[in-house]
Amino acid sequence: MRNIYITAAIALFTLAGCTKGTDTTTNNTTILPSTVAAYTVDGIHDVTMNIDNYPSYPASMPVTVTYHDSVQKAVTIAISGVPSFVFLGERTGSFSTIEKTGPWTGFPTFTIGLIAYNKNISSAPYMPGTYPITLTATCDGVTKTFSFKLVCL
Secondary structure, three states, rough: HHHHHHHHHHHHHHHHOOOOOOOOOHHOOOOOOOOOOOEEEOOOOOOOOOOOOOOOOOOEEEOOOOOOOOOOOOEEEEEEEEOEEEEEEEEEEEOEEEEEEOOOEEEEEEEEEEEEEEEEEHHHHEEEEEEEEEEEEEEEOEEEEEEEEEEEE
């Protein structure tokens, strides 16, 4: 029985002295490898529009996703909660004729030129009010959520 305790003690001391090939501690602080990209989303604010905001005169909110010193990975931006009578998205292409309501995916740093205007369609009449909108940014399975108001006068 005594031999088992001695053998166990020797094994414990041997294993305790083993180290991996890389040192992940500095001043007794464990340093974890970064696997999620560090980024910020800026430019989010309440948007006010009225019935006269058509494609020629939209309300705008440019949103910028900025990379910050880590593993750079793709970030996907999506918007939800937009009332049916409002276009909230981006217009691109020749003469800004291509409308996109998301989602958008890119490698930071990138900017999405969000605009809002009245679609002016009979199936979705303009309804004044304040609408809560959610913008989500997802990277590597981690989601950041931002809220703002769409105020329709």
